[in-house]
Amino acid sequence: MRIAVIGGGLGGLTAARALVGAGFDAHVLEASPRPGGVIGTSSVDGFVREHAASSFLGGAAHGALALCEALGVPVEQASPRAKRRWIFLDGKLRALPSNPLQLVRSDLLTWRGKLDLLREPFREARAGTDESVHAFAARRFGAEAARAIVAPFVTGVFAADAHDVSLAAGFPRLAALDAQGGIARGLLKQAAKGVVRKVTGKGAASGPRGMFAPRGGLGTLIDRLAGELGDRVHTHRRIGELAATERGVRVDGEAWDAAVLAIPAEDAIGLVPTLPAVAMRLAAFHRAPAAQVYLGFAADQVPLAGDGFGFLVAQGEDLRVLGVVFESTVWPDRAPAGQVLVRCIFGGSRDPDAAGLDDAMLIAQATRDVGIALGARGVPTHASVVRWSRGIAQYPVGHRDHVRAAVAAARSHRIVLAGADYRGPGVNDLCADGDVIVEELRSWT
Ligand SMILES: Cc1cc2nc3c(=O)[nH]c(=O)nc-3n(C[C@H](O)[C@H](O)[C@H](O)COP(=O)(O)OP(=O)(O)OC[C@H]3O[C@@H](n4cnc5c(N)ncnc54)[C@H](O)[C@@H]3O)c2cc1C
Structure with a gap:
């Protein structure tokens, strides 16, 4: 044919x-x-800019890692310095906890919010008609975690309000875990299977975990x-x-x-x-528009950008940027020596008008927002914009x-x-x- x-x-x-x-x-x-x-990579003044997607997770059976291997494309794993993720909530950056101990110590949730989240394994499983990610998160994790953790995470993927994203289509793995008895239980079961596989050598291996990008x-x-x-x-x-x-x-x-x-x-x-x-x-x-502002700084102008993957902004904050990726911390050769590169993402269906601002306004907004969130001082050494009118598919x-x-x-x-x-x-x-x-x-x- x-x-x-x-x-x-x-x-x-x-x-x-x-x-x-x-x-x-x-x-x-x-x-x-x-x-x-929308995918492409360009280099300006020694700063390497991704025009849209910049990375993918390992572990997917027929995913990008397997394709890169088949095509002989060398890949690299995100730097260990990029482990930490931040949420800008109630006027400041707060670290996203990555284990229960960090959760207990975290300032992202109140004690009430933490207790609500810890009750997740005891809530009833639900399968059936589709619902929004926000409805799911509020039901399973409580309203506070839905706002402080899940909603920014949804913005990180769809640049959308969590009320407007389908759980089944946007996050099918979470929907499946929900139907099987809950998220914590499901993850524990998967971890146990992994241990059994390691000990017995039986069962399908899922490939290396972590975040990757072609070199x-x-x-x-x-x-x-x-x-x-x-x-x-x-x-x-x-x-x-x-x-x-x-x-x-x-x-x-x-x-x-x-x-x-x-x-x-x-x-x-x-x-x-x-x-x-x-x-x-x-x-x-529908695809929502997206605009990305790349800002370069001398590393000592913005020391916080050297720690972590980046930050996502909770809704209702006094920042217009949806999220910022610390590009040169995640992939260390993407800025000249002594400089850092951050990518500031605007627009999406959460704020489509922002993607239509002219370059000068977007750069000024990004510089202001990075100044507030990261304490960046002085004038950026590099500023440029890449925008897409058909940017991010909405589900x-x-x-x-x-x-x-x-x-x-x-x-x-x-x-x-x-x-x-x-x-x-x-x-x-x-x-x-x-x-x-x-x-x-x-x-x-
Ligand atoms: C800012 C941004 C950040 C992203 N970050 C990530 C990420 O980190 N990780 C991740 O996994 N995904 C990410 N994505 C998502 C991912 O990059 C896109 O979903 C994906 O690349 C879209 O691919 P596509 O082929 O469907 O569409 P497109 O890339 O839009 O390609 C469509 C093509 O069709 C062509 N075309 C249009 N009309 C015609 C016509 N009439 N005749 C012929 N050709 C035509 C266009 O020129 C274009 O080349 C991101 C997306 C954006 C916008």
Whole structure:
């Protein structure tokens, strides 16, 4: 089968790679001069900037780590100095506890909040209809932990309000643990299985844990993926129309056996005016805009940025930034010697207007916010902005039902939906999604 993969972001590239590996004749049609979509890495004044995703977790069976290994992309693990995570809550940075002892000592929750959290294992399991992450967190951990810990964490992934994110679609592992009796119990069971596996050598190993990135940035993974696909990647090919034929599809007039639609759903709507049922289903998906401000400082201007991964901002604080990543602490070679690089993320569905501010306003806001949270002094040595109007895929309550309906509508016209809008927005999700797309196409033949 000759397959047109429309869109050469990570979703399109991993789909095409999986299809070619399974014997399909797949070609990527990408509008811009370079593949990768929002993902890319650039170097300015010796500061290495990630344009979107910067890392992924190990431990996923068909995730990015496995793909990097298959492509021969060298990876590095996040620095041990990046272990600590911070939450900006009630006007100051507070360390996120990573074990029960730290929780007892933490100033992130009151005693009442801590006791509420510790009651989690004794609360009833719940499975069934979807709910928001906030509803889940308040029910299992108590209102304080929901606000102080879970909501900022949700912002870190979706740049969204936790009330607006589906537990089942956004955090399926938590939903599964909830259904099986609770989070603490489930984690204990998993830890026990790990010990048994270590002692007996039986059971599937899940690969190395921790946070990883390709050496030199995620742009390296895109380059290798596109390099492997070679002349199957066609850049400067903005597709204007996708139509159905009796035995396949037509892409800008050219006949193909099927199409993989791997562009943001909101853009895809305009491609299918002759397929109103598909267009109607695609309207359920949305990507929130995001703007990132990169600030460089002399290391002694901002000593706190040398300790930890970064911080997330709880809702209702006097900072506009959603979160800040201490890039050069996580990946030490991303700033010139004696300098640090921080990445400040604005916008998302929590504050979409912020992503529309002009560069000077965003840089001023980021400098102010970093000054308040980290005590950064003086003028940054570097400041630049990267922004995306279609930034971060949003998964509201009911998302999985929307995906099922959209996939079925597309299938009836020999179209497969791919990319961040559907089965997971993260790098690991998109790497694993290629197999799902192959299965979908095989199921038609
Ligand atoms: C700021 C930010 C930070 C992130 N951080 C992380 C992280 O740390 N870890 C993580 O796992 N994930 C992260 N993500 C999420 C992840 O990077 C994205 O979800 C993912 O890269 C999206 O890939 P995609 O292929 O679905 O879409 P895109 O990257 O948007 O690619 C779509 C492609 O389609 C092309 N296109 C559009 N219209 C047409 C057309 N008509 N014809 C042809 N081509 C077209 C576009 O040019 C683009 O190349 C982050 C995202 C953002 C925005």
